[in-house]
Amino acid sequence: MKTYNLAALLVGVPLIMAFSIPLFGFISKQLAKWITVLTLGFEFFFGLYIFLWHIYPFNVIMGNWIPPFGENLYIGPFATVLIILISFVGLMISIYSLWSANYGDISHFTLLFLMFVGGSIGLVSTGDIFNIFIFMEITSISSFALAAYGPERRALGGAFKYLVISSIGSTFYLFGVILIYTQLGTLNIAEIAARISQTTSGLLTFAGILLVAGLAVEAELFPFNGWVPDTYTGAINPVSATLSGIGSVGGVYVLIRIIMTVFGKDGTFVSTYGNLDLMTLIAILGTATVVIGELAALVQKNIKKMLAYSSMAQMGLVAVAFSIGSKLGAYAGVFQLVNHSIAKAMLFLIVGVAISFGIGEKIEDVKGLWYKSPFLTVTFTIGALSLLGLPLFGGFWSKFALVDASIQRGGWYDFVIAIVLFASVVEAFYYLKIVGYMFASKPTSTAKIKTPISPAVPIVVLSILIIAIGVFPQIVGGISWNAAYELTNKMGGYVLNVIPTIIGH
Amino acid sequence: MIDFLQNWIYLIGSMALVGIGLYIVLTNTHIFRIIVGLNIIDSGTNLFIVTIAWHPKSVMPIYTATNNLVVNGHVISADPLPQSLVLTAIVIGLGTTALALAIAVKIYQKYGTLDVRKIKEEDR
Numbered sequence: 001m002k003t004y005n006l007a008a009l010l011v012g013v014p015l016i017m018a019f020s021i022p023l024f025g026f027i028s029k030q031l032a033k034w035i036t037v038l039t040l041g042f043e044f045f046f047g048l049y050i051f052l053w054h055i056y057p058f059n060v061i062m063g064n065w066i067p068p069f070g071e072n073l074y075i076g077p078f079a080t081v082l083i084i085l086i087s088f089v090g091l092m093i094s095i096y097s098l099w100s101a102n103y104g105d106i107s108h109f110t111l112l113f114l115m116f117v118g119g120s121i122g123l124v125s126t127g128d129i130f131n132i133f134i135f136m137e138i139t140s141i142s143s144f145a146l147a148a149y150g151p152e153r154r155a156l157g158g159a160f161k162y163l164v165i166s167s168i169g170s171t172f173y174l175f176g177v178i179l180i181y182t183q184l185g186t187l188n189i190a191e192i193a194a195r196i197s198q199t200t201s202g203l204l205t206f207a208g209i210l211l212v213a214g215l216a217v218e219a220e221l222f223p224f225n226g227w228v229p230d231t232y233t234g235a236i237n238p239v240s241a242t243l244s245g246i247g248s249v250g251g252v253y254v255l256i257r258i259i260m261t262v263f264g265k266d267g268t269f270v271s272t273y274g275n276l277d278l279m280t281l282i283a284i285l286g287t288a289t290v291v292i293g294e295l296a297a298l299v300q301k302n303i304k305k306m307l308a309y310s311s312m313a314q315m316g317l318v319a320v321a322f323s324i325g326s327k328l329g330a331y332a333g334v335f336q337l338v339n340h341s342i343a344k345a346m347l348f349l350i351v352g353v354a355i356s357f358g359i360g361e362k363i364e365d366v367k368g369l370w371y372k373s374p375f376l377t378v379t380f381t382i383g384a385l386s387l388l389g390l391p392l393f394g395g396f397w398s399k400f401a402l403v404d405a406s407i408q409r410g411g412w413y414d415f416v417i418a419i420v421l422f423a424s425v426v427e428a429f430y431y432l433k434i435v436g437y438m439f440a441s442k443p444t445s446t447a448k449i450k451t452p453i454s455p456a457v458p459i460v461v462l463s464i465l466i467i468a469i470g471v472f473p474q475i476v477g478g479i480s481w482n483a484a485y486e487l488t489n490k491m492g493g494y495v496l497n498v499i500p501t502i503i504g505h
Numbered sequence: 506m507i508d509f510l511q512n513w514i515y516l517i518g519s520m521a522l523v524g525i526g527l528y529i530v531l532t533n534t535h536i537f538r539i540i541v542g543l544n545i546i547d548s549g550t551n552l553f554i555v556t557i558a559w560h561p562k563s564v565m566p567i568y569t570a571t572n573n574l575v576v577n578g579h580v581i582s583a584d585p586l587p588q589s590l591v592l593t594a595i596v597i598g599l600g601t602t603a604l605a606l607a608i609a610v611k612i613y614q615k616y617g618t619l620d621v622r623k624i625k626e627e628d629r
Contacts, residue, residue: 130590137597141604148608153615154628160608164530167543167601171523171550174594178587182557187586 001067001500002058007075010046010083010125014039014118018111025107032107036094036114043087043121047080051479056080057486057497059127067127067498068191074127074498077482078334082124082253085338089245089345090117092458096349097238099454100356109149115142116242120250127498129177129262130187132254133170136218140166143247147235155234162227166217169224173214179207190498193262193490196273204263205274211258212278212285218251220315221282222289229296232308237352240304244311245345249337252315255282256322256333260487261494269325269409270488283323287416289316294423298430302361306430307347313423314340314387320420321402322487324409330484331477332401338476339394339469343386346462349455350380357449363434368443375451375459377438382463384431386470389424394469397477399424515556522549536612536619540605547598551591558584 017039025032050056060073075083094113119138126132144166148159177187183199184192196204216224232240259282263272272278293313300306318340321333351361354376359365370377382393389399406417451459469476486493495502522545529542564572566582574582609619616624 130593134593134597137601141597141600144604144608148611153612156608156612156615157624157628160536160605160612163601163605163608164539164543168527168530168546171546174550175553178554178557178590181587 001497003061004055004058005060007046007050007058007125008060008062008073010043010075011073011118011122013042014114014121018114018118021107021111021114025105029106032110033094033098036110037091037098039114040087040091040094040117043117044084044091047084047087050075051080051084059498060125068186068188068502071131072127072188072498073122073125074190074494075125076486076494076497077479078253078257078486079125081334081338081476081479081483082249083121085341086117086120086124086246086249089341090242092462093238093241093245093345093349096241096352096455096458099452100236100238100352109146112142112146112149113238113242116146117246120246123250124253127189128187129180129189129192129258132257133174133177136170136173136250136254139247139250140170140218143239143243146239146242147231149239150234150236152234152236154230155236158227158230158232158234162231165224165227169214169217171214172210176207176210176214179203179210188498189257189262190495191502193264194495194499194502196263199273201273201275205276208259208263208272208274208276208278209281212255212281215251215255215258216285218247219255219319220248220251220289220312221255221285221319222292222316223285225289225312228312229305229308232311233302233304237304237348237355240308241345241348241352244308244348245341248311248315249341252318252322252337255319256487260322260325260330261490264490266488266490271325279323279325282319283413283416286316286319286323287419289313290320290420290423294426298426300430301363303351303363303366303434304348304361306363306434307344307351310387310427310431311340311344313427314344317399317402317420320416321398321405324402324405324413325488326405326409327481327484327488328401328405328408330487331480332398332405334480334483335398335401335473335476336395338480339386339398339466342462342465342469343383343395346459346466347380347383347387349459349462350376350383353451353455353459354449363437366434367437367441369438371442372447373449373451375456376449377435379459379463380438381435382466384435386466388428388431392467392470394466394473394476396470397473511561515552515559519549519553519556522546522552525549534621536609536621539621540602540609543605544598544602547594547601551594551598554587554591554594558587 021032024035057076062071116139119135123135144159144163147162148156184195220228259278260270263278264270265273290313293309297306297309318333318336321329321336386393386395389395406413526542526546530539533539563583566585568574613619
């Protein structure tokens with residue numbers, strides 16, 4: 001068991017800076033924005049340091065109480081890749097908000113944003129099943145407030161809907177956690193994972209269904225994602241980008257950690273303990289999410305609503321990839337999570353720039369954008385092609401691995417992958433429709449849009465990264481393989497790294 | 506009967522509270538009533554967590570000269586951990602309620618109503 005207690009700063013610094021932002025706000029409103037950029041830059045470079053110097057996997061131990069007794073943070077390969085992803089996307093959005101967030105008191109926005117990112121980083125690094133609940137509430141309460149932030153009144157309705165669904169979901173999660181606690185008397189993920197077979201099978205199944213129901217709200221899976229379109233459409237654009245680029249990553253992480261590490265039974269293909277195979281349940285929910293999300297996105301007239309439904313569908317794709325249960329499937333899932341987060345955040349930022357320059361939210365309004373702003377058109381095309389999975393763009397490698405993994409699994413996964421590929425064709429149709437509109441008809445007035453430097457920097461960096469991943473997939477591929485190993489070998493990959501002396505049952 | 510009630514009343518009560526809360530949230534269209542329903546679900550969950558750590562003959566979980574926590578090899582004290590978890594859950598519930606009420610006030614200022622159906626009509 002390796003310990004590296006300095007990494008507690010990853011969770012501590014954003015939370016401390018978040019609550020001291022009102023103090024900086026007294027001095028200058030601009031300072032509050034720059035503090036966000038600096039804090040997230042620190043997080044990003046700390047994450048890169050952990051990744052490049054191969055410090056992971058390690059534990060952070062609170063107050064010298066070793067893991068089964070005290071609370072710990074466990075930062076393995078999966079947590080490392082997600083910490084880098086979350087802090088990078090957060091950094092880009094905070095640079096973008098230097099220019100865009102100018103509604104009301106800006107220190108409120110930056111406070112909530114930093115709290116959201118800090119909570120998400122805590123969510124992916126904690127090793128305690130009840131702390132997951134606490135971090136989930138930190139992120140979701142700050143995201144309700146973020147979703148309600150902004151000049152438009154429809155944001156309030158979306159935020160309230162999100163609040164109601166998410167609070168009921170987290171209550172279900174708490175119920176599931178307590179049911180497991182009554183069986184095993186521990187809250188440490190590693191100890192629960194090692195002793196999960198000692199529980200009563202029926203109660204474990206019930207707890208599993210409650211946990212999946214609660215976590216599927218944040219992970220945007222089908223019957224629990226009614227909040228997604230309203231919330232994404234109503235919120236201001238940096239918030240939509242945050243919710244889809246960071247919030248859903250945290251939700252999917254917890255879902256996969258619970259299903260594969262805590263409930264998982266190792267084998268060639270991971271299955272779960274209990275009367276019901278939760279991996280199959282996730283596969284069914286994921287497939288339904290993909291189909292319904294893509295078909296709903298196809299008929300949308302509003303571009304933000306379309307991106308919201310597409311975000312839902314991509315999360316379904318991630319869930320399907322993880323539910324295959326093989327190492328290649330988990331690799332595809334991690335890779336797809338990274339690709340989706342980068343590309344969808346970028347699309348929301350581009351739409352935000354376009355809207356602020358007087359282009360409407362309707363799909364017809366983007367007609368002839370090429371003649372007004374070639375920059376926005378080209379970057380939008382890059383993002384859309386990456387989501388479609390065209391070669392030379394990031395999304396290709398993850399979809400390729402997903403198809404490969406499900407063909408290797410065989411059986412009824414052949415049917416699943418057929419549905420998923422059909423849905424991808426639908427996705428290609430509506431994205432290419434927008435891209436076609438952008439290049440096609442020449443508008444009557446060709447007043448040029450000159451994108452300011454502050455929103456241009458994140459858009460350029462994100463689109464270069466998409467192409468870089470497309471050409472050199474090993475940037476993300478190597479650590480995704482390690483993450484896939486961690487997920488599919490729960491004793492060797494997770495439990496023994498946290499509690500070396502425990503005996504699996 | 507008394508034994509049955511002593512053992513099960515809180516468990517049944519907590520489940521009933523969660524059911525009542527879910528019913529209120531799902532059937533009401535008034536935002537304030539939905540918030541009350543959320544609060545009832547929270548209370549039910551908290552009661553459930555306290556209940557599973559306790560039984561009628563348990564003693565307090567503090568070791569003193571007269572208070573034995575272990576009798577004949579069986580732990581007879583109440584489990585203190587879920588009670589500390591409940592404290593956290595109560596605080597989180599309070600925060601959620603405060604935010605929900607703040608959003609409800611904003612909704613009333615901008616729409617002039619708290620009825621979900623009317624808000625939906627106005628958004629069209």
